Amino acid sequence: MQWFIFCVLLLIAGYFVYGKIIEKIFVINPQRATPAYSMGDGVDYIPMSKKKIWLIQLLNIAGTGPIFGPILGALYGPVAMLWIVLGCIFAGAVHDYFCGMLSIRNGGANIPFLAGKYLGRPAKHFMNILALLLLLLVGVVFVASPASLLTNITSDLLNSGTVGAAAVNDEAGAKSGTILTVWTAVIFIYYILATLVPIDKIIGRIYPIFGALLLFMTCGMLFGLFFEGIPFFRTVGTDIGIMDFFTNMDKNDTPIWPLLFITIACGAISGFHATQSPLMARCTENEKEGRFIFYGAMIGEGVIALIWCMVGLSFYDDQGTLLEAIKSGTPSKVVYDSAIGMLGLFGGILAVLGVVVLPITSGDTAFRAARLLIADFFSYDQRNLLKRLVIALPLFAVGFWVSTIDFSVLWRYFGWANQTTAMVMLWTAAAYLYLHKKFHWVCTLPAIFMTMVCATFLAYAPIGFGLDYQIAVWVGMAITLVAVVAFFALLKPKDEVAQDD
Template structure:
């Protein structure tokens, strides 16, 4: 229990201390009107209160990632919780803050436009393709995950649940943001709160108790899978996630004051970190050993763990409510994933989205492609999602670093995590079966060398030019 509370305390302290530093470096302009006020169109640019925007942002970014990822990460032992804490404070929340605030400064632009503005036209075109691909993968993952959980609670075939969830996504993607997302998410937030607190209380009063096997930070994975770089791909959304860069612009179009950025963007990521800590703790505490957890995962994946833990700790009714809370998370991220994809495509083709027919023109083909992707094996989709997710985060962090360099501000808060994520993603791609399937030692060398070369090229391109005499004299 003490270890869990220390980790949560560190996240909260990180919000006030490091989050305050990040805000001070960025320097928000509270006097400047935001896109929600200057570009209000009643569809995507809609002013909303800070509390509502925060809650929507939290539910947008907290999909299956901070649940499934930490459950899988628990196989490695308590070290997984360290990555959640440090990754969240120094990388994930920083990434989310800049992806949101740079979008605000760019009139609510989507992530490809933000990246292009700071890394160049080639990066923009790459991100247009990459971000839409990531969002389709996210949308598909967030259809299949909740559909399987709903199938376990009912006698209805999973395929029918897939169809129902897709139907909801189509509606949520094309209607104004305040009609469904802004109206029903507060209720979903209450369900999420019940799930999180209820499971913690249930664990505390059960005979399982909180993890007490000792803080062994060595690799405890029963299959001896390496910590590097797999842990940093496995636990994505609870620590750092590129998917969030596609979601933050949605709320950048709804917030009314730049000063609210730390609460909305940095704060929502801290909230997601707490959710990730809860599920990592449940994975560590509920099962006697990593081998026991792995056995349940082998029988039905992370969804089986969610079902077993929830019903065991909270009984039949409480367990169903907790599972519904877990189902809400991916559904409230899946709908905004497709919504973000629609907006990115609309920005690329310069199609105004006020008219319903123009929204359908993009949404229908997009959902057809998403449905076809659901026919692939879930495990394969999840692995591609994990790599694409972290690669998007890496690119967004480099873009934020470029912005800070050009503004003459302290860039290391973004460039250091960008370097780390570059090494993670390149090493994983070189080693993984979905990549080049090279031996880990070779893959690590490739990751390190690529990171050094890319970092050197980045600083060469964005080195601060010498001041002209008239500039030196003010």
């Protein structure tokens, strides 16, 4: 218990201490008009209060990543908690802050524009393709996971409230399949509506309700961990020392480097956030709110990730049982089992609904961001509903086609695309600071780290080149060295810096 509380306190301290340092390095300009006012269009550029934006930002960025990722990461042991804390403070929150603030400084620009401006045109073209691919993958995988959880709830309620009753016979299994189809259709319909209408009409109004469910889920799972008599770290052994945070406890003997840093993305660092932060940058009323909105929302997601990591480390009797639960039903089974087991049927269902809103509130803005990305690329005005439909309908048709691909394959590609996007955004932020003669190492060091992670993973993983592990590590180091040399060789700091740039 002490380790968990200590980790949460570190995250909170990171916001007040390191977050303030990052803000000072960036140098905010409270007198400068934000895009919400200078470019207001009544659809995507709309001023909103910082509290509402913080909640929307948190719900946007916190899909199933800070839940599924930490549950999978728990197989490695307490080292997963270490990565969540350090990654969130020094990489993820920094990534989100600079993405949001640079977007504000550039008229609400998206990540491809920012990459092109500070890293060059080739980076812009690369990010246009990568960001669109990532958004499609996010939209698709964030349909499947909430639909699965909602199917579990509906099936159990239709079967006399008996947990697991839906799996008793073939008839129940067929019924579950029909329910899954219905929920998938409902979620897709919601996504279409949320993508097309002005951001304050649906997202701005119903997200507070979703936020209440999220708060219940967070507090409920914390209550279960603290007061249901479940020993902390029971899954890996309750006698945890400081060195256990550096020990790989995965019984499958999969290497921590680089797999842990791909497995736990949201909650530590996630490139998906780079596609979402510009949405809120277009609604922010003042630059001084940036640390609370962007850095603060990432810290909030880190706390959620820590809670679910502790669930993975504590709910089951041993790692073998946790692994079996994941294999038999993906991490969604762990979510359902632990919520029902610790909070009872009614409380567990409310907690699961709190989990459900996370991927739904990320999936809707993923498709919205994809629409805006395409519109920005073609300079296609989006104030007219018909023009929004011209982009949205083909986009959803492609998304539906992608949804037919095996989920496990989609998730692996999502993981790599996600962290590669984060890597590019960190290099973009580092370039901005370097060009403007500011202390760039706060972004350059995590950019170097994530480059090594992504390059090594691509060289080692089956979805990449499948090289021998030792060779893959050397390949990752070599690619990172090339990236660092190119960064300092090709970029030249500016002699004069514009205040608004």
